[in-house]
Amino acid sequence: xxxxxxxxxxxxxxxGPGVGIAKGIRESGLxxxxxxxxxxxxxxxxxxxxxxxxxxxxxxxxxxxEVFLQRLLYIKHNYGLDVLVSALDAExxxxxxxxxxxxxxxxxxxLPTYEQFKLRAKDRLPxxxxxxxxxxxxxxxxxxxxxxxxxxxxxxFPVMVKGIFYKAKKAYNVGxxxxxxxxxxxxxxxxxxxxxxxxxxxxxxxxxxxxxGGHYGLVAIKKLWITSLGKIWTGVTxxxxxxxxxxxxxxxxxxxxxxxEFECIVSGEDxxxxxxxxxxxxxVYFSAGVGVNLPAxxxxxxxxxxxxxxxxxxxxxxxVRYTDDLVADMAMFQSIVLKGEV
Numbered sequence: 445x446x447x448x449x450x451x452x453x454x455x456x457x458x459x460g461p462g463v464g465i466a467k468g469i470r471e472s473g474l475x476x477x478x479x480x481x482x483x484x485x486x487x488x489x490x491x492x493x494x495x496x497x498x499x500x501x502x503x504x505x506x507x508x509x510e511v512f513l514q515r516l517l518y519i520k521h522n523y524g525l526d527v528l529v530s531a532l533d534a535e536x537x538x539x540x541x542x543x544x545x546x547x548x549x550x551x552x553x554x555l556p557t558y559e560q561f562k563l564r565a566k567d568r569l570p571x572x573x574x575x576x577x578x579x580x581x582x583x584x585x586x587x588x589x590x591x592x593x594x595x596x597x598x599x600x601f602p603v604m605v606k607g608i609f610y611k612a613k614k615a616y617n618v619g620x621x622x623x624x625x626x627x628x629x630x631x632x633x634x635x636x637x638x639x640x641x642x643x644x645x646x647x648x649x650x651x652x653x654x655x656x657g658g659h660y661g662l663v664a665i666k667k668l669w670i671t672s673l674g675k676i677w678t679g680v681t682x683x684x685x686x687x688x689x690x691x692x693x694x695x696x697x698x699x700x701x702x703x704x705e706f707e708c709i710v711s712g713e714d715x716x717x718x719x720x721x722x723x724x725x726x727x728v729y730f731s732a733g734v735g736v737n738l739p740a741x742x743x744x745x746x747x748x749x750x751x752x753x754x755x756x757x758x759x760x761x762x763x764v765r766y767t768d769d770l771v772a773d774m775a776m777f778q779s780i781v782l783k784g785e786v
Contacts, residue, residue, distance in 0.1 A: 447524045448743060449516070451481040453496070454487025458673045459765075461531040464729035466495050468739030469529075471732055476743075479519065485780045491772040501784040505538045509611040512538055512603035513545070518552060526560075526666030527746045528737070531723055533609070536561055547696045555747040556653075556722050563698065564722050566608050566637045568599055571785045576693040576760070578715040581638040592625050593618060595638040598670030607632040612674065614641065634744060644711030647684060648676070649691045650728055652738045652745070660745065661736040662691055665727070665763065676727050681734055681761040690715050703728070703742055731764040 448469055452591030465490070466478050481488045481494035483504065490499040500519055503511045519525050528551050530539050539546070540558050547553075563572055566583075573580045581604075584595035595620060596603055603662075605624035606612040610632055615621035621638070628636050646667040652660040664687055669678040692705045705721035723737065731738040734757040744751045779786040 445524075446743070446747070447531060448475045448476055448481065448527045449479040449500075449525055450454040450496075450517065450529045450531060451494075451502070453480040453482055453487050453499070454484065455672065458675060459726040461724045461726045462480055463492065463495065464726060465529055465531055465724055465739040465742075468732040468737050469727045469743050470495065471737060472740030472743055474743065477524075479523070479525070482780075486779060489625050490772060490780055490786060491776060492772045493772075496536075499780065499786050501780060505534050509538050509668065510749055513542055516546070516551060517549060520549060528744060529553075529746075530555065531718050532705055533564070533722065538720060539582050542546055546580060549623060552746045552748075554702050554742050556700060556704070560698055561722050562702055564609065564720050566689030566719070567635070568719050570721070570722065572694065572698075573717045575697050576690055578690050578717050581642045581709075585635045585636045586638055587634045587636070589622065589625070590738055592621060592636070592638065596621050599638065599640045600697050602641045604637075604641060605640060606637040606698075608635060608637060642716045643710060644709040644716065647682060647687055647708050647710050648671075648679075648725070648727075649687060649689060649706040650703070650709075650725055651691060651695065651700075651706065651739060652703050653695045653742055654745070654751075655699060657696045657699045658690070658753070659695045659700075660741045660751050660753055661731070662688060663731045663734060663738070663755065663757055664688055664691075665730065665735050675765075676725075676763070677765050679727065679730070679763040681730075681759050681763075683759045684710060686710070686713060686715055690717075694720075694743055727765070728763075731757075733763070734758060734761045755763045760777070 450462045450466050452462035453459040455463045480499035481502045535669040542564040586592045602616045607628045613624035649664045666682045703724040705725040707719040709716040736755045
């Protein structure tokens with residue numbers, strides 16, 4: 445029995461990837477027991493008893509490496525833990541730093557390096573794009589109102605106003621740009637990215653790099669419908685050769701290790717790089733649904749097993765996210781609140 449812990453089980457309106465990862469691992473063909481790692485007692489994954497045999501409340505990564513690792517070691521000592529699959533950006537710096545230490549405790553991971561992780565910063569995207577032969581929308585990095593106004597004058601409206609790591613809002617005038625600027629600074633600090641809006645089709649690729657310049661599979665989709673928070677609600681698989689080749693160049697150039705999402709806008713022959721996520725996206729179960737089970741392959745890679753490399757999926761497969769209802773015993777909620785586990 446392989447015991448796997450998966451984070452990011454907050455399957456809410458802004459869902460984490462954990463539930464999709466767990467579903468893929470459940471279909472891996474391996475004998476597994478899956479634990480859910482949560483940060484809130486109301487995370488829906490806690491109550492999905494058919495998917496997670498146990499769930500645990502974790503300390504926030506901001507509390508420090510030692511506290512976080514002690515919680516993992518508690519789980520390891522009391523219930524067994526062989527592999528940790530991290531699904532949240534906030535955890536990754538801590539876990540990347542602690543990966544060797546976790547290995548000595550018998551907890552395996554399959555994570556990017558810290559240098560790879562830093563590529564997710566939006567001010568690094570021009571460098572990445574140049575090295576792999578794609579474009580980025582015209583961009584300004586600003587740290588004041590004066591720079592914001594100058595950037596919008598240079599670029600023209602509409603523009604995207606983005607945090608360096610999180611948040612992206614479209615602005616159609618100076619007032620909206622200023623409001624988004626203030627909101628992002630108050631939450632994430634400086635600098636702020638101002639970017640020209642590029643017209644085209646929004647396409648994303650989910651993949652799993654092997655750390656040596658190759659990969660264990662890619663799946664590309666076109667967004668059909670997104671939520672107000674920018675999350676994919678409906679998508680369709682596509683075979684855009686330019687996009688897939690650009691993604692392979694990215695993996696090869698940076699020797700990416702672990703799961704990732706490559707977000708782009710495709711306009712004719714032009715590929716514009718919008719974002720790199722250093723972990724699987726919330727829609728990752730789509731890969732399993734079209735025969736390229738990336739969560740299962742990540743588990744095998746972490747365990748040092750032979751991993752499939754075929755990725756011949758069918759274009760035109762539809763992905764639809766939906767809401768559901770859960771009914772659970774109040775005792776589960778009481779246990780997770782009082783004991784931190786259920």
